[in-house]
Structures are given as C-alpha cells and as structure tokens.
Amino acid sequence: MKEFDVVIAGAGPSGAAAAKGLVNEGLSVLILEKKKLPRYKICSGIIFRKSQDITEKYFGEIPKSAYVTPELLKGVRLWSDDKNYTDWPFSKDGRGAPNVWRSEYDYWLVKNSGAEIKDCFALIDFNDTGDCVLLKCRNVLDNKIIDIKCKYLVSAEGSRSIIRAKLDPEFEKGLKWFVACQDYYEGNSDLDPYFFHGFMGPQYGEVYAWFNVKNGMQIFGTAVRKGEKINPYLFKYRELLERKFGLNLKKLVKRSGCLGNNMCPKGKFYLGKRNVLLVGEAAGFLNAFGEGISCALSTGLFAAEAISKGFRSKHNNVLELYTELTKQERRESKASWRLGARIAGRDLMPI
Numbered sequence: 001m002k003e004f005d006v007v008i009a010g011a012g013p014s015g016a017a018a019a020k021g022l023v024n025e026g027l028s029v030l031i032l033e034k035k036k037l038p039r040y041k042i043c044s045g046i047i048f049r050k051s052q053d054i055t056e057k058y059f060g061e062i063p064k065s066a067y068v069t070p071e072l073l074k075g076v077r078l079w080s081d082d083k084n085y086t087d088w089p090f091s092k093d094g095r096g097a098p099n100v101w102r103s104e105y106d107y108w109l110v111k112n113s114g115a116e117i118k119d120c121f122a123l124i125d126f127n128d129t130g131d132c133v134l135l136k137c138r139n140v141l142d143n144k145i146i147d148i149k150c151k152y153l154v155s156a157e158g159s160r161s162i163i164r165a166k167l168d169p170e171f172e173k174g175l176k177w178f179v180a181c182q183d184y185y186e187g188n189s190d191l192d193p194y195f196f197h198g199f200m201g202p203q204y205g206e207v208y209a210w211f212n213v214k215n216g217m218q219i220f221g222t223a224v225r226k227g228e229k230i231n232p233y234l235f236k237y238r239e240l241l242e243r244k245f246g247l248n249l250k251k252l253v254k255r256s257g258c259l260g261n262n263m264c265p266k267g268k269f270y271l272g273k274r275n276v277l278l279v280g281e282a283a284g285f286l287n288a289f290g291e292g293i294s295c296a297l298s299t300g301l302f303a304a305e306a307i308s309k310g311f312r313s314k315h316n317n318v319l320e321l322y323t324e325l326t327k328q329e330r331r332e333s334k335a336s337w338r339l340g341a342r343i344a345g346r347d348l349m350p351i
C-alpha cells in the first residue's frame with residue numbers, strides 16, 4: 001500500500017492550490033483525478049482579479065497557451081431586457097480579466113503544484129481511522145482497485161463530492177441542485193466579445209443565462225433547477241440572441257452540462273470532519289454569478305496551511321484551524337450573493 005502525508009481528490013484549482021501549499025511545506029502529496037488530464041471543465045474561463053493575484057503569487061504568470069481570443073475581457077454586461085444593460089468592469093485599472101480554456105489553465109496549475117498526479121483514478125471510498133485515512137481508488141481504464149494510506153484526505157471534487165456525501169448523508173439530503181447547460185457553436189453575433197454577457201429575464205433561465213466568445217466560438221448557456229426541463233429555456237434564449245443580437249449559428253462544436261447546488265447562496269458550507277477537509281466547490285465555495293476559481297484557490301491554500309501546521313505541532317486541531325482561516329472567505333462569499341441579488345434585482349439562485 002502506497003503512503004502519502006496528504007491525498008487530494010480532484011485536479012481543479014482548489015486541488016492544485018492545496019497541493020502547492022502542502023508541497024511548499026515539504027509534505028508528500030498525491031492528487032487523484034478521475035478524468036484524463038488535461039480534462040474539460042464546463043466554465044466561462046474568466047480569471048477574476050483575486051484569482052489572478054493568487055495564481056501569480058503561487059504559480060507564476062498564466063502561460064500564453066491557456067489564453068483564448070479576446071485575451072482580456074473588460075467586464076460583465078448585465079442585460080435587464082433586450083435593450084438595456086449595465087456594465088461592471090473587471091478591474092478599476094482597466095487591465096481586464098484573462099479569458100482562458102480551463103483545461104489548459106487547470107492542467108498548468110496542477111503540473112506546477114509539485115505533487116504526484118494520478119489521472120484516470122477515482123477515489124471511491126475511504127475510512128478515517130483517526131490515526132490515518134485508508135483510501136480505495138479505482139483505475140477507470142481497467143477497473144482495478146488500489147489501496148492508499150494517508151494522514152489527511154482533501155476533497156477538491158467540485159460540487160458533487162462523494163466524500164461529503166459519505167461524511168454527512170443528512171447534510172447531502174438537504175441540498176438542492178441546479179442543472180447548467182452550455183453550447184459551443186461556430187458562428188458570429190453582434191454582442192461585444194470583450195464582455196461576458198448575463199441575461200436576467202426569468203424566461204431565459206431560473207438562475208440566469210450567459211453568453212461569451214472564445215476563439216470566435218459563440219458560447220451560451222443557462223441553468224434551471226434539477227427536475228425542470230432546460231431545453232425550453234435554452235431555445236427561448238437562443239431565439240432572443242438570434243432575433244435581437246444577430247446570433248448566426250453554423251456548427252455545434254460541443255454541448256456540455258453539469259450539476260451545481262445551493263450550498264453557497266444559502267451559506268451552507270461543509271468544511272470537513274476529523275482528518276478530512278473539503279475545499280473549493282466541494283465545501284460550498286462559489287460566488288455570485290458562478291465565479292468560483294478565486295475561492296477554490298484560496299480555500300485550497302487555507303487547507304494546506306491548516307494541515308501543515310497540524311503536522312508541525314502534532315495537534316489534531318486541523319479542522320478547527322481551517323474553519324478559522326476560511327471565516328473571511330465564507331463571509332465574502334455570502335456577501336457576494338447579497339450584492340449580486342441587489343445588482344440583478346432578484347434572487348440569483350431561486351431553487
């Protein structure tokens with residue numbers, strides 16, 4: 001059985017940041033990722049100011065290979081109807097926010113973390129004995145099961161976390177879920193490609209509908225509560241873009257979807273239990289309008305700090321310390337949803 005100080009499930013930004021912080025402190029770290037890397041992640045790929053600062057401080061400059069055109073976006077353009085909008089610039093200094101492919105950005109982060117990486121390996125079960133955590137992992141290519149032992153386990157699994165579900169089935173049962181769908185088309189439109197566009201009309205989505213451009217590709221999506229049919233909303237939204245914004249679609253390149261939950265808007269964070277910590281979206285960190293890279297990075301680093309201190313002091317107060325370290329982040333996340341609702345003029349997650 002292989003042994004590590006820390007095993008991290010998930011190779012997104014939260015997992016990469018946790019790994020970087022732990023490796024910097026001299027700990028042995030393994031990242032397990034169930035998909036083949038670099039993996040696709042449904043996302044608008046906008047690196048907000050705070051994410052950019054953390055990325056540069058811990059990982060360096062985002063490589064050019066991760067950028068798409070337009071490379072920098074000016075801000076969010078929020079449409080209250082098909083004529084009226086308000087612009088919210090990404091930064092006061094006018095520098096704009098990097099527009100990237102998540103597959104490239106995330107893979108670069110994780111490779112630069114210094115941790116050992118096993119892709120195509122899914123964490124499927126674990127047992128926290130109090131002294132250590134025993135893991136069962138499945139190689140998704142040949143279904144072989146391997147056992148791994150670690151002192152601490154970090155869930156960086158994103159919104160659907162099997163670790164969270166096992167730690168607290170009651171908490172999991174109380175969650176409400178939404179479905180998001182995003183289409184990528186070859187084509188063109190009159191919408192300014194230097195902005196990320198949000199449409200607040202409830203006829204286009206129960207959460208909100210969005211549009212952006214990457215390498216000339218027209219990307220749009222919407223979200224509704226789980227169980228609701230998403231296609232009627234998506235068709236109505238697409239029809240609006242075609243009729244009012246000159247959207248001309250040629251070839252469908254990709255259709256993708258995902259599930260999210262109401263942890264963050266409801267302030268229901270789940271930070272862990274005993275020797276298992278949760279970071280990023282697995283813990284519920286997601287800001288208003290679906291910005292989640294900044295809190296994924298920061299909570300990954302906080303978990304690393306708490307675990308490293310736990311190793312040094314040999315005290316078992318790691319979860320307590322992590323809870324303390326993330327206090328401000330939790331406050332800011334909740335505030336972002338209140339501010340977002342004020343800007344949008346309605347509840348942003350009515351599920």
Ligand SMILES: Cc1cc2nc3c(=O)[nH]c(=O)nc-3n(C[C@H](O)[C@H](O)[C@H](O)COP(=O)(O)OP(=O)(O)OC[C@H]3O[C@@H](n4cnc5c(N)ncnc54)[C@H](O)[C@@H]3O)c2cc1C
Binds near residue numbers: 032258279285
């Ligand atoms: C449509 C959409 C647009 C978005 N746009 C933006 C944006 O422009 N800017 C922004 O900042 N945020 C955006 N977000 C939010 C952002 O994508 C997430 O908040 C962020 O990716 C969370 O990072 P994470 O590391 O917590 O999880 P993730 O990035 O979801 O990574 C989790 C990883 O864990 C792996 N995994 C899961 N379970 C296991 C397991 N059991 N074993 C091994 N591996 C596992 C998954 O395959 C995945 O690779 C958007 C979200 C959506 C849905």
